[in-house]
Amino acid sequence: MTTDTTVLDGLDFTAFGRGPGLAVADDVADLLFREARTAAAFTPDEVSDERIAAVYDLVKWGPTALNTVPLRLLVVRTPEARQRLAAHMSEGNRERVLGAPVSLVLAADTGFHTHIPTLAPHMAALADALEGQPEQRESMARTNALIQAGYLIVGLRAAGLAAGPMGGMDADAIDQEFFAENGWKSLLVVNVGHVEGTxxxxxxxxxxxxxxASLTV
Ligand SMILES: Cc1cc2nc3c(=O)[nH]c(=O)nc-3n(C[C@H](O)[C@H](O)[C@H](O)COP(=O)(O)O)c2cc1C
Structure with missing residues (x-):
C-alpha cells in the first residue's frame, strides 16, 4: 500500500467503502477511533500473554525520536499482583484494576540509551554521551514512551481488545513497588480485556x- 498523498488524493475512497480522506476501510476507522470507547468494565474472558505480545510486536514499529523505543510494559495478571497495583491507584480507579482480566503498567525506561547502538547504529556514540545526562534521558524517555502508549492503545483496539487508560495513580509508589531495580518510570496504567457493548x-x-484544534500558517 502506498502512502503517497498525491496518489491517495486522486483515488475515490468512498468507492471502496472508505470514508473521505481515508486509506483504510470505514469499519477499520470505526474500530480504531469512531466507535472505540475507553472501557471501564470487562467480561471475565482472559487476554493471553501471546495476544499482548502480538500487539506490542505490531506497535513497536511506530516512530520514536532516534528510534529509542523507550516504552516498557509490566503485565499485571495474578490476583496478588493486581492487589499490589490497585493499592497505588486513586480511589476511583482501584475497582477498575481489580475488575480487569489484565492491566498493563506502561513505563519509560530511562536506561534506553544502552540500546542505541542497536536501535540507531548511525548515532551509536550518543549512548555514551547520554550516560552522563540523566535528566535529558528521563525527558526523552517519558516523551517517547507516551507517544508509544498512544500507539499501544490503538494497537489493542486493532487486535479486537478494549483498553481503559488511567493516569490517576501514585506513580512514585508504583515505581518503588515494581521498578526499584530497573529504574523504569510508570506513566499510565491500561486495563485490557473484552467488553460487552461499549x-x-x-x-x-x-x-x-x-x-x-488547528491553526494554519
Ligand atoms: C492519559 C489518560 C489518563 C486517564 N486517566 C483516567 C483515570 O485516571 N481514570 C479514569 O477513569 N479514566 C481515565 N482516562 C480515561 C479518559 O477519561 C477517557 O479516555 C476519555 O474521557 C475519552 O473517553 P471515550 O474514549 O469513552 O470517549 C484517562 C485517559 C487517558 C488517555
Whole structure:
C-alpha cells in the first residue's frame, strides 16, 4: 500500500467503502477511533500473554525520536499482583484494576540509551554521551514512551481488545513497588480485556473539531 498523498488524493475512497480522506476501510476507522470507547468494565474472558505480545510486536514499529523505543510494559495478571497495583491507584480507579482480566503498567525506561547502538547504529556514540545526562534521558524517555502508549492503545483496539487508560495513580509508589531495580518510570496504567457493548455507561462526549484544534500558517 502506498502512502503517497498525491496518489491517495486522486483515488475515490468512498468507492471502496472508505470514508473521505481515508486509506483504510470505514469499519477499520470505526474500530480504531469512531466507535472505540475507553472501557471501564470487562467480561471475565482472559487476554493471553501471546495476544499482548502480538500487539506490542505490531506497535513497536511506530516512530520514536532516534528510534529509542523507550516504552516498557509490566503485565499485571495474578490476583496478588493486581492487589499490589490497585493499592497505588486513586480511589476511583482501584475497582477498575481489580475488575480487569489484565492491566498493563506502561513505563519509560530511562536506561534506553544502552540500546542505541542497536536501535540507531548511525548515532551509536550518543549512548555514551547520554550516560552522563540523566535528566535529558528521563525527558526523552517519558516523551517517547507516551507517544508509544498512544500507539499501544490503538494497537489493542486493532487486535479486537478494549483498553481503559488511567493516569490517576501514585506513580512514585508504583515505581518503588515494581521498578526499584530497573529504574523504569510508570506513566499510565491500561486495563485490557473484552467488553460487552461499549464497556462504559458514559455517553460519548464531544471532541474539539479541526477548526478548534488547528491553526494554519
Ligand atoms: C492519559 C489518560 C489518563 C486517564 N486517566 C483516567 C483515570 O485516571 N481514570 C479514569 O477513569 N479514566 C481515565 N482516562 C480515561 C479518559 O477519561 C477517557 O479516555 C476519555 O474521557 C475519552 O473517553 P471515550 O474514549 O469513552 O470517549 C484517562 C485517559 C487517558 C488517555
Amino acid at each position: 464497556g462504559t455507561h458514559r455517553a460519548r462526549a464531544e471532541r474539539l473539531g479541526y477548526a478548534q
